[in-house]
Amino acid sequence: MKSLNIVGGGRLGKVLGRLAVLSGAYHVTAVLCREAAHAREAAAFVGAPRALTRLAELPAADLTLLAVPDGAIAVVAAALAEARVLPAGSVVFHASGALDSVQLAPLAAQGALTASLHPAFSFAEPERALETFGGTLCALEGDGDACGQLAMLVQAIAGEPFYLKPGGKVGYHAALSIASNYLVTLLSLAQGVVAAAGVDDATARRLLGALMTQTLGNALALGPAQALTGPIGRGDAGTVAQHLTVLEPDDGALYRALGLATVKLAGERLDAGQQAALLALLGNGE
Ligand SMILES: NC(=O)c1ccc[n+]([C@@H]2O[C@H](COP(=O)([O-])OP(=O)(O)OC[C@H]3O[C@@H](n4cnc5c(N)ncnc54)[C@H](OP(=O)(O)O)[C@@H]3O)[C@@H](O)[C@H]2O)c1
Structure with a gap:
């Protein structure tokens, strides 16, 4: 012993x-x-x-x-x-x-x-x-x-x-922080944006909670690239431009930074024209 x-x-x-x-x-x-x-x-x-x-x-x-x-x-x-x-x-x-x-x-x-x-x-x-x-x-x-x-x-x-x-310890801890803390930050961001659209807090929690839980399940089962849906994954720059019109400046900056990473994740699903249009929108800090 x-x-x-x-x-x-x-x-x-x-x-x-x-x-x-x-x-x-x-x-x-x-x-x-x-x-x-x-x-x-x-x-x-x-x-x-x-x-x-x-x-x-x-x-x-x-x-x-x-x-x-x-x-x-x-x-x-x-x-x-x-x-x-x-x-x-x-x-x-x-x-x-x-x-x-x-x-x-x-x-x-x-x-x-x-x-x-x-x-x-x-x-x-x-x-x-x-x-x-x-x-x-x-x-x-x-x-x-x-x-x-x-x-x-x-x-x-x-x-x-x-x-x-x-x-590897620092990278390990950074990954845990991204996965845990930033998930919370993302929920908070989405709650603020949906509240500005007139959705009450209790409904917002159910709406976003169900979507985030389902999406996480898909991403774990299929892998992140396969699980990606939504306007960036479809190369729909028009919808992304619309989104940017309703976001506060700080929220818009975060949306753009995550959007750029999402364009990368979508990879070859996007043709060169779609990629260029999205990168121009998301890289533009105005
Ligand atoms: N808590 C968690 O969920 C968790 C999870 C994963 C890893 N960890 C890690 O585990 C470690 C301990 O965390 P914890 O949450 O268990 O801490 P904690 O509950 O605050 O307990 C710390 C203990 O250390 C003693 N202590 C503090 N300073 C000391 C000193 N200078 N000399 C001797 N003993 C001292 C304290 O004694 P007194 O009671 O007499 O003050 C207390 O018994 C940390 O490295 C933390 O990162 C914690």
């Missing part, structure tokens, strides 16, 4: 620690927080024998998870290196989606195998997270041996590991 330290017994640390214990393949050696009461509560939740507040007291373990906020990862890694408590060859990892394993460089310099493990999951409520974590995709990046051991951990807790190429 492998040993695991949890530094940061917050939302993610508690749940991953508990799932590791429940798998039967790991025992959590200690849980560490800044506040003693938090450490005790988190250790009880995880089922760990020790609740700590001082990094220097951290026991040796096969794996150590730094589940602290992103802004504290490098600080805690440097402090842990200074405390010299982790054996060379042990795995140290964090769970940030945006940051890579370079944050753990002071520990790597001492012989630790460093990596990051990002579960694409929201740990808002720990008890519920324990029930629903199964099947979660987990991105691994960093030292090859560390990633191999973390893939085993992910599988033990019923997640699904996949690997990022070296230096």
Whole structure:
């Protein structure tokens, strides 16, 4: 059975620690927080024998998870290196989606195998997270041996590991932000435009929600290029010109930027004349 330290017994640390214990393949050696009461509560939740507040007291373990906020990862890694408590060859990892394993460089310099493990999951409520974590995709990046051991951990807790190429963490996080955040931005944009056309909020939510859900389903099933419908996909520059007349300047700028990307996506479905007409309209910032 492998040993695991949890530094940061917050939302993610508690749940991953508990799932590791429940798998039967790991025992959590200690849980560490800044506040003693938090450490005790988190250790009880995880089922760990020790609740700590001082990094220097951290026991040796096969794996150590730094589940602290992103802004504290490098600080805690440097402090842990200074405390010299982790054996060379042990795995140290964090769970940030945006940051890579370079944050753990002071520990790597001492012989630790460093990596990051990002579960694409929201740990808002720990008890519920324990029930629903199964099947979660987990991105691994960093030292090859560390990633191999973390893939085993992910599988033990019923997640699904996949690997990022070296230096790929920023692109990975940018993609998640585009897919998640910009989808919300698009809905907000469409809601504003349809409200100006006189549609009430409740109807707008049903109208746009059904369309966006159906379109996403089509795009996932058929691929984005095949799923594309609408005036740009048909090469209908007249309708696009009409749309631009009703949009506020900021909304028009966004419509044009996304329209240019959509012309590219439509590709060979458009003949040279259609492409030129659309590019002239959409590239024109007036
Ligand atoms: N929450 C999510 O849904 C989610 C999803 C994917 C990835 N992640 C990643 O998981 C990591 C942890 O996020 P979280 O949401 O679990 O954070 P959180 O709930 O805020 O918990 C952070 C924990 O870290 C401890 N801590 C903070 N600063 C520390 C320091 N300097 N030294 C030692 N311990 C410290 C806190 O201790 P005290 O309680 O004593 O202050 C707390 O136990 C982040 O890298 C985040 O990006 C989170």
